[in-house]
Amino acid sequence: MPLVDDFSKLFDAPGFIKPYLHFFATKQEMRLAATLGKESLTARELAGLLAQPEEEIESCLEQAYLRHIIDKDSENDTIRYRAGNFYSRLRNFCLFGNYHIIPPRIRKKLDEWDFAEYLKRNDYFKAVHDASPEYDQCHNEWILLVSEVEAMIDAATAIRVLPCDCKMLAENCDHSREICLVLDKNRVTDRTGGRELTKDEAKKLIRELDQEGLMHTGGPPNWQETGPAVVCNCCACCCYPFRAAIQLGTKGKWPRSRYVAVYDKEKCLQCGLCAKRCYFAAFHFAGMDGNEMKQMAFDPKLCWGCGICVSTCPSQAIRLVKISGGEMA
Known part of the structure; x- marks a missing residue:
């Protein structure tokens, strides 16, 4: 052979x-x-x-x-x-190799293959779908706010930033690629790669990525006792956890959403920035008023509580409220 x-x-x-x-x-x-x-x-x-x-x-x-x-x-x-x-x-090569030497149609097939493998290898997602979330096993456990990520950074024992393998493989958007933070020195090995950041550099990066329109996920839920592990900065078009959650129907359970947006129509300027940023169409334009532009609408059932709408609203017409029972340890 x-x-x-x-x-x-x-x-x-x-x-x-x-x-x-x-x-x-x-x-x-x-x-x-x-x-x-x-x-x-x-x-x-x-x-x-x-x-x-x-x-x-x-x-x-x-x-x-x-x-x-x-x-x-x-x-x-x-x-x-x-x-x-x-x-x-594949994951190592897409992050640190000359991955784009592979033809685009083959890279597309690799993303489809890798996502299918991801679902197979993380079959504990079924437990999240069918019963209570098994957060001792799942990754990307919580959808986080910027302030929560900054608290994790303050408690980090190491800070290393890496490119996102999901984004490198999927290539479905133009968002930043160097967006994954490892915050636990025990998770940094001789094969981790990436580069080290100071706490100030990491906080600056998180704020920039939030303004760019990326959601923040990470854990573990009891990180204040055990220490933080990993924080990812995600879109819904490339990132495997959100793609998996949408496909499997685990919204609200994994990644755990602990907030929901509240919309004040009277303060709204109808600028549409929130609709452009929302990955789940919770904010959207609906209907026409003659020849006037469409009116902004909000469906709280579609909201994942990521907060990227709040940080972009120029009139403070959106705020987040905590869902009952959605506490973080």
Whole structure:
């Protein structure tokens, strides 16, 4: 079997990506993975199988590890390597590789494939849909306000900003890409990537992204006891959690919405900024008055409580109120 076929099968790559696998992995990396197969081996064992110097193999393995082609474990001071998978490599490549060398029609298929895999791998969403949310498992647990994110930043043990893999894969809008914040030093590994921010830089970024019209999500719900973990800044057209929530019908349960907008029609200037920003059509133009512009309308049932309408309203015609029972620990 040709090397690329062997690697593609082992790597769980979708069939349509086979002609483009050379963008994701070098021949040497494919050979390493194919030789490992389903086994977990040390660099010395793999070097023996390939009849190459151990130092050379170890260097190649470490590079492949950083590129999410090879995974590794350490037990009793012994490092063992195993083949990775395409799902992990795709996310690394879209964030830090030359991803746009892949043709647009193939990138579109990759987004569709990856979103389907995301739903399969996060099958605990079904528990959220069918019963009470299992927030000890779910990510992007809460829809957050800017003030809440700033409090998380103040409590962070590390601050690292990364590009958003959802946006890099979906490419459905022109919003900023470097928008995901890791706030827990224990979540930063040698494969995390990104860049470090000061607390002031992180707060400035959050305010800018809010003005840009991105929603804020994160957790865990008991972060004041355990410390904050991750904050994402989301749209509804690219970001997988919102796409999943819309598809699965988990509005109000996951990501948990704890607020709802209240609209004062008397203060409204009919500028339409809120309608342009609202991802869920809670604010929208409705009806015509002769030849005059449409009138602004608001449907609270469609509101997710993200607050990006409030921050853009020039007349303060919108405010947020907390939903009964929607407390944050």
